Amino acid sequence: MAKITLSKLRHSYVPDPQPDDYALKEIDHVWDDGGAYALLGPSGCGKSTLLNIISGLLQPSEGRILFDETDVTDLPPAKRNIAQVFQFPVIYDTMSVYDNLAFPLRNRGRPEDVVKARVTAIAEMLEVTSMLKTRAAHLTPDNKQKISMGRGLVREDVNVVMFDEPLTVIDPHLKWKLRSKLKELHQRVRATMIYVTHDQTEALTFADQVVVMDLGVIVQIGTPVDLFERPAHTFVGHFIGSPGMNVLPAELRDGGAFFVGRPVPLEGRIVKTGTLAQIGVRPEYVSLADQGLEAVVTKVADLGRHILVETRAGDTKVAAIIQGDAPAKGETVHLDFRRDQTRLYLDGWLATEAETRE
Amino acid sequence: MKTENQKAWFFVLPVLILVAFNALVPLMTVVNYSVQETFGNNQFFWEGLGWFEQILRSERFHASLGRQFFFTFMILIIEVPLGIAIALAMPRRGFWVPVCLVLMALPMLIPWNVVGSMWNIFTLPRIGLLGYFLNDVLGIHYDMTQQPVAAWITIIVMDVWHWTSLVVLLCYAGLVSIPDAYYQAAKIDGASNWKVFRYIQLPKMKTVLTIAILLRFMDSFNIYTEPFVLTGGGPGNSTTLLSIDLVKIALGQFDLGPAAAMSLIYFAITLFVSWLFYTLMTKDDQE
Numbered sequence: 001m002a003k004i005t006l007s008k009l010r011h012s013y014v015p016d017p018q019p020d021d022y023a024l025k026e027i028d029h030v031w032d033d034g035g036a037y038a039l040l041g042p043s044g045c046g047k048s049t050l051l052n053i054i055s056g057l058l059q060p061s062e063g064r065i066l067f068d069e070t071d072v073t074d075l076p077p078a079k080r081n082i083a084q085v086f087q088f089p090v091i092y093d094t095m096s097v098y099d100n101l102a103f104p105l106r107n108r109g110r111p112e113d114v115v116k117a118r119v120t121a122i123a124e125m126l127e128v129t130s131m132l133k134t135r136a137a138h139l140t141p142d143n144k145q146k147i148s149m150g151r152g153l154v155r156e157d158v159n160v161v162m163f164d165e166p167l168t169v170i171d172p173h174l175k176w177k178l179r180s181k182l183k184e185l186h187q188r189v190r191a192t193m194i195y196v197t198h199d200q201t202e203a204l205t206f207a208d209q210v211v212v213m214d215l216g217v218i219v220q221i222g223t224p225v226d227l228f229e230r231p232a233h234t235f236v237g238h239f240i241g242s243p244g245m246n247v248l249p250a251e252l253r254d255g256g257a258f259f260v261g262r263p264v265p266l267e268g269r270i271v272k273t274g275t276l277a278q279i280g281v282r283p284e285y286v287s288l289a290d291q292g293l294e295a296v297v298t299k300v301a302d303l304g305r306h307i308l309v310e311t312r313a314g315d316t317k318v319a320a321i322i323q324g325d326a327p328a329k330g331e332t333v334h335l336d337f338r339r340d341q342t343r344l345y346l347d348g349w350l351a352t353e354a355e356t357r358e
Numbered sequence: 359m360k361t362e363n364q365k366a367w368f369f370v371l372p373v374l375i376l377v378a379f380n381a382l383v384p385l386m387t388v389v390n391y392s393v394q395e396t397f398g399n400n401q402f403f404w405e406g407l408g409w410f411e412q413i414l415r416s417e418r419f420h421a422s423l424g425r426q427f428f429f430t431f432m433i434l435i436i437e438v439p440l441g442i443a444i445a446l447a448m449p450r451r452g453f454w455v456p457v458c459l460v461l462m463a464l465p466m467l468i469p470w471n472v473v474g475s476m477w478n479i480f481t482l483p484r485i486g487l488l489g490y491f492l493n494d495v496l497g498i499h500y501d502m503t504q505q506p507v508a509a510w511i512t513i514i515v516m517d518v519w520h521w522t523s524l525v526v527l528l529c530y531a532g533l534v535s536i537p538d539a540y541y542q543a544a545k546i547d548g549a550s551n552w553k554v555f556r557y558i559q560l561p562k563m564k565t566v567l568t569i570a571i572l573l574r575f576m577d578s579f580n581i582y583t584e585p586f587v588l589t590g591g592g593p594g595n596s597t598t599l600l601s602i603d604l605v606k607i608a609l610g611q612f613d614l615g616p617a618a619a620m621s622l623i624y625f626a627i628t629l630f631v632s633w634l635f636y637t638l639m640t641k642d643d644q645e
Contacts, residue, residue, distance in 0.1 A: 057542050078548040090543035092557045103557075107548035151547060 002067040002159040004031040004054065004192065009063035011049055017061065023049045024060070025216040031160070031194065036186045038207035039196045042239070046216040047196045051162050054194070055084045067159050083152025083161045087168045089144035093137040097128060100136045101150050108155075122154045125185065142174045149182075153189060160192040167202060179205055200240050212236050228282075229341075232350045237280050243308070243319050246286065250277040250344065257344050260314035262293055265339045268355040274346025281342045283308070286320035288327065289336035297331045311335065385625075391618035409619035418603070419620065423627075426600040430578045433517045437574060438567070440518070441525025446559070448530055459530075462523045470520075474587025477516040481508075502589060506596035509589045513597055516584060521574060528570040532563035568639045572632055579628050600624055 011024040019025075024046045031037055039047045052058040054065060056077040064073050072080050092100050101119045110118075123129045126146045131139065136147060145166055152161045163182075167175050183206060186193050195206050203210050204224040212219045212227065212235070220232040231237035237245030251258040257266055259279055266279075288309075295311035295318055302308075307326045311318050311333065318335060327333050344352045392409055394402040413419050448458050468476075483489040483501050492500040502509040536558065544554045582601040585591070591598035591606075598606075604624065608617030 052542075055542075055546065057545070077542070077545045082546065084542070084546050086539040086543060088537060088539060090537075090539050092561075094557060094561045103549070104547040107550070107553070148543070151543075 002192070003033045004160060005064075005066040006030070006050075006054075007064045007066065009050075009053065009060050009065070011046075011053060011058065011060045011062075022061075023216055024053070027063070027218060029211070029218060029221070031192055033192055034190045035192055036183075036206060036208045037192075037194045038203035038210045039194060039213060040198065040200060040203040040210055040239070041213035042198055045213045047198075047213050048164060050213070051084070051164055051194065051196050054160065055082050055162055056080050057084075081155070081157050081159045083155065083158045085145070085148045085152055085161070085163045085166045087165045089141060089148045089169070091136040091139070091144050091147050093135075095136055096133055097123075097136050097139070097147060098132040100147050101132075101154050104151055104155055118154050118156065122150045125153070125188065126150050126181070142170050142178060145170060145178065146181075149185070153185065153191075158191055160194060163193070163195045163197075165197050165199075166195075167197075167199075175202075182206060200242075204240075212239065214239075230343075230350070230354070231280065234278060234280055234345050234348050237282070241282060241284075243283055245280050245282045246318050247345070248279040248281070248313075248316050248318065250279045252277050260293070260316070264337060264342060266342055266344050266352050267340050268353045270344055270346075270351050271353045272346050272349070272351040274349070274351065276347050278345045278348075279337075279342065280345050280350075281337045283319040283321040285338035285341035286318065286322075287336050287338070288320065288322055289334045292334040292336050295333055295335050297327050297329050297333060300326045300329055302326065309333075388618045388621050391614045392622055393615075395615050405615055409615045410623065413616060413620050413623060419623075421595070422598050422600045422603040425596075425598065426579060429513070429517075429581070429599055430575060432514050433521070433578050434571065434574060436514070436518050437522045437525050438571060441522050441570070442529050442563070442567075444522070444526045445529035445533055446555070448526070450534060459527070462526050462530075464523075465520050466523050468520070470583040471587050473516065473520050474584040477512060477519075477584075478588050481512050502593075504593055506593055509593060509597045513585050513588055516588060517578060517581070520584070521577070524573065525567075525570045528566040529563050532566040533559060536562045564639070568636065572636060575635065576628060576632060579631070 006027050006029045009024060009027040010022055012022045014021050027050065039050065041047045049058065053060045056072070056075060056079075060073065064071055066072065067080065077084075092103060095103070098119055101122060102115045105115045105118060119132075120129075123132055126149065128143065128146055128150070131143065136144065139147065149161075149163075149166070152158065167178060170178060179202060182193075182195075193206075195203065197203050204227075208223065209221060210224055210227055211221045212233075214233075214235045220227060220236045222230075222232075227236055227240050231240065231245060234245070234247045238247060248259050250264070252270075255270070257264050257270075257277065257279055264279055293313055295313035297309060297311050298317075299310040300307060301310075303321075306321050306323055309320045309322055309327060311320065313335065320335065340354070343350060393405055393407070395405045395408075396402050444462075448462075449455055465473075478486075480486045481489045481500070481502055483493045489500065492498045499505070500508050502512045540558050540562075541554065544558060549557070580601055581599065582605065585597055585599055586602055586605075589597045591602045601624075604617060604620050607613050607620065
């Protein structure tokens, strides 16, 4: 187990890269020992690249990787003591489940009694003890994926276990089961775990800390609550939440923000400058009021516990999640934004400061 | 409720007719010949299983069958490992992939009788490049028209040259279908190259390899044109394979009955070995 430090990491898949060619555009980050992290972002944001660099399958173009204080940048995967679980379960078809789990240990020349003890313990943890003698080829996809995880966890000295979208091929009803299994495993083995996914539910349920990436940079690092409550970038607001945050074009005048000609009260003072101004407010904090911003209802969807109302204010779509009676389609309503959840973004980045309540 | 619709059978009918005319009818004709004796004039006499008995007891048949098995065994034992080795050595991506594939496919595109003639001329002493080199430069006496060993070496090398590509291409197809994640996982698991081959590449190649071996077995067991053009079965009878012998009996001596009986035995052996091999190779998966 180890703390993992990424220092000034950059990677490009083409030789002689221009600034735009970098799949990773300078990453500085420390993964604390024993943490459960999720690396969240859309396809092509560089999250798999980052993962492969940590595991050693890829050499970064620039920058260093340290496990504790040891520089491992030039070490091959086998020497780094890491484990990785891939999108599609990787199992050795011709071997039994037992031999599959024993494989990483036997390759490292561990004596057979140590192998037996470890495999038995891991099999019990993963609840696959009854399958140990069957051939791995005959397992269901979720069990195969369990075996893949088991091969990572079986070594007692792993620094970090990495998951690269491990639930992609798993049936929906088994997904949450495996997910909670993973969470439980993390609590038992206490290894650092990094979970790569583009699925926010997976990321938010698994991780203590979520790292959101977009276009090769880390956009925000925080707890699931942080990401939901205070997105540091409009991308995070948009990407996390369902539906995502309303991002409304704004005008800056007299030190305040205006949307379709009306002043919008913000959570606090504007602390940055920039050219492109946008107001961000989550649908959860938009409510219907007796007066205020006028909007026309374009769509109403009953989601069970609450109602999703889509409206149009000026030329901009504004979504609201409300309780109680739904307005009719085509009706004109007034919208109210909760002030402490209404923020200004300049050039995409958060530009307001929350007022300290005293 | 289950509705049964038998109309689908009509759509299979054209295929049935096709199969009947190109396989069943000729085969039945052969069956017909195999139980009769003829002295020409289209007159036939019932012979029963006499020809089969005669063939199965004939030393000439045993000898050519033995040569046939030896030939097939030799080429399989060379072509399969060689084919796997070449497929493993071929690049998986990049500029050289199409180049390698075309080079590999070239020998298979050459007509069989041309292959026979090529190797015939190639190995002839004095005239052929290889023959000249061996005899006049290295001083090794190598003449397949006189030496059975030289004749055997030539037909085996010729077949290896002609058909290893098939094994290579099929194995290569199996290899490129292995996702990168397998190699990456193996690296992380600390597997050696041998273990990667043994536990990842070989199992993934198994299906295509089964097909490759099956095709090579059937083709080499029924081979005719190449050895016929190359050695004509000689010197003496030393390279007379089963098919060459069969043609000698059927067309050379015009013994229709024995030739028909021999064809059926030949066919039965090919079918049986193929079935046996296929069953053994696929048995594992069904367990």
